[in-house]
Amino acid sequence: MITFQELKRSFFISLWFVFLTFPIMVIRVDSIEKTVQWRWMNMLYVAVGAFILSLIFRYMMRRKEGQSADDDEETSTSDQHLIHRWLTVPRYRNIIYGVMLTLALVLPLVFSTYQTSIMTTALLYVVLGLGLNIVVGLAGLLDLGYVAFYAVGAYTYALLYHFFGMSFWIVLPLGGMLAAVFGILLGIPVLRLRGDYLAIVTLGFGEIIRLILENWGEFSQGPSGVSNIPRPSFFGIDMSLDTALIYIYYLMIAFVIFTIFIVNRLQNSRLGRAWVALREDEIACQAMGIDKMKTKLAAFSLGAFWAGIAGVIFAAKTTFISPRSFTFIESAIILSIVVLGGMGSIIGVIIGAMVLILLPEYLRFLSEYRMLAFGAILVCMMVFRPQGIIASVRRTYTYNKKETADGEGA
């Protein structure tokens, strides 16, 4: 089962890890007593731990390769994810949707406000993920500055309330639209670029927005941020903090359903097909008469629209925003949600958001090792399922071997 080769490799890897971690794990300088402690036991732990992990990793890799070889042998649909197979059957689909909706609806009644609040955040990222999915997953434009549109939405609500006292419900569509306008403004000069270049320019744009918010004191109150932003009203009824949070949770559920509905419609529309085609081959698209610029701009501004909406809700939920909420790491997390969940797949993005936002929360019992474990999980995910948790349906197809064998002479 485990070859000698693998044992040898793992042994050297554990040696390497011992060497790497030696300064921090073994040597401990006590600066008060001015002595050096040598913690040799730690070295043993690292060696054994690295050895075992490396073996497991190798074993998993081998199994994964063996599995893909098996897939070629059979004509099974194992390539298609179980969930997708269920979703194609209407009866199962309705049951799944029903169960998910019921779970979502009863959650605040069963769990504490704290749990509900975390869930609201996760749902916020579902909307953000679905928005970015339009840009990255469908249209294939790598946008690393997506958080800028989120910031535009959040600040739209914060500042319009601050200066003009406008209410949540009026600002909600405004925030989305303003973000979409920003999407177009950014898009016009930038969309001539492709791939890596586009990624870098969008990254720059994200930072510019954040720096403006941080430095333009009179306008955005600078690094101290905007506070006392009101939560959304419910026909003018005053709510306690708990009820308000639950109320926002239900609002969020409604928005997620709305977003899924729209994104799903978009995906199967003429525009959606043009996006997918554009992602695959630009020259062919031009030869087919697809307006490259308009199609890309549509993707950019629609993606930005959802970020703007999410931004308004975010500002209303936390009642305080500052430029620190909109750093590059946020863009990276949203992008990870899309990639981890499965590019172009709606249900994948939802699960991706749940995993990436809820996991760090529920890993809190690991205290300081929390982010370490989180990182390790991400790495493993990408190694063993590069297509994402749930790959897009478009990517999976059943390959009928017999049919091709017949047609080979043609």
Add this chain to the structure above:
Amino acid sequence: MLKLEKVQSGYGNILAVKGISLEVNDGEIITLIGANGAGKSTTLLTISGIVPCRSGRILLKGEEIQSLESDAIVKKGVVQVPEGRHIFPQLSVQENLDMGAFMRTDPRKVKDDLDYVYSLFPILKERRHQDGGTLSGGEQQMLAMSRALMARPQLLLLDEPSMGLAPLIIKQIFEIIQKINQESNTTIFLVEQNANLALQVANRGYVLENGKITISGSAKSLLENQDIRKAYLGL
């Protein structure tokens, strides 16, 4: 139908097409032959508006189209099959064909055209649910041509349909090019390296060398021309 007057175009500092003039008449098959890097593909890309025209005029039925965007040119009935096929690898055959009809607004006629292309290439019908990327080279070329036909072109620009294909499949494809020309009265502008084959199906031909047209005439006269026989036909 199409007329080029002293057209220049290129990439960056390089001028690939150095002022060429040519004419395509209604209903004919015309071919542009030449060596690698002569500017053949650039000429086609310039007509389609994918590479901008630097100077000169391109007239489609007497109307200037050199400053139009590529989508507007497709709307006017000029559709290109790009070199190297450029099919959408992750879309199914059927979806690829649907993309070809992207500009169309008459679903019923699109359905007829779909049946027509499937009758031209029955193999594509067999594989309509398969991803474009899993097709063989010949099938991909058929798909690329069918996709262009779905846009119902008046002028079809074909860029090296024989590239990388087996002789038997090339023959099949060239037969279909002639069939398309006759059955649906589509004017065809064919760019080829395989000069022999191209001149056999074409009515007239132009020879492009270093971005300039050096010889032109009827296909028959070009086939008999001593210089061409030496340079391009290897006889």
